[in-house]
Amino acid sequence: MADDIDDLLDEVEESLSAVKKNAPCDIKSASVKTEDLKDLLDDLGPPPPHLPSLPAQFTHPSKASTSSRCSLAYLGGTSLTLGHSQGATLRGCDRLRCLGCDLSVVTVDGFAWTPHTDYLFLRTHYPDLTRLRAHLDPQRGTRAYACQCQCRTILETTRVDAEKGLKWVCGGH
Numbered sequence: 001m002a003d004d005i006d007d008l009l010d011e012v013e014e015s016l017s018a019v020k021k022n023a024p025c026d027i028k029s030a031s032v033k034t035e036d037l038k039d040l041l042d043d044l045g046p047p048p049p050h051l052p053s054l055p056a057q058f059t060h061p062s063k064a065s066t067s068s069r070c071s072l073a074y075l076g077g078t079s080l081t082l083g084h085s086q087g088a089t090l091r092g093c094d095r096l097r098c099l100g101c102d103l104s105v106v107t108v109d110g111f112a113w114t115p116h117t118d119y120l121f122l123r124t125h126y127p128d129l130t131r132l133r134a135h136l137d138p139q140r141g142t143r144a145y146a147c148q149c150q151c152r153t154i155l156e157t158t159r160v161d162a163e164k165g166l167k168w169v170c171g172g173h
């Protein structure tokens with residue numbers, strides 16, 4: 001039994017020494033490979049520092065306002081559904097924006113502006129509907145539109161650009 005173990009140990013020692021003999025060679029070749037790799041990496045140089053930020057530079061969030069404006073912006077009375085005009089679908093634009101005061105246009109269905117509604121009144125009370133209400137008279141079928149500088153009472157469907165002097169445009173949906 002003991003002899004067997006000795007034989008086994010001898011065998012193990014032999015195989016170990018065989019590994020040792022080969023080992024320096026292996027290590028050398030391995031180290032050469034590593035050095036070669038290092039040289040290669042040195043030749044390539046460090047990775048460009050701006051690389052990680054590239055995706056952010058290429059991200060240009062598209063504004064909804066430029067992609068989905070009404071083909072033609074319309075104003076209308078209460079019979080005209082508010083929404084986004086597209087192709088054959090005609091809607092009263094509910095995203096009107098004023099180029100004069102750079103504010104969005106508010107609408108009140110079933111009301112008309114009194115003749116005394118002026119720039120000063122709108123400037124003071126826009127966009128507080130409860131205060132604007134002071135110059136709104138109930139009127140069947142009409143829709144009252146206002147920004148901070150202009151107002152209109154609309155009954156019939158009308159193109160925005162057909163309304164003289166009106167600075168409203170579709171701001172995008």
Ligand SMILES: [Zn+2]
Nearest residue numbers: 070093095170
């Ligand atoms: Zn629109």
Ligand SMILES: [Zn+2]
Nearest residue numbers: 098101147149
């Ligand atoms: Zn305005």
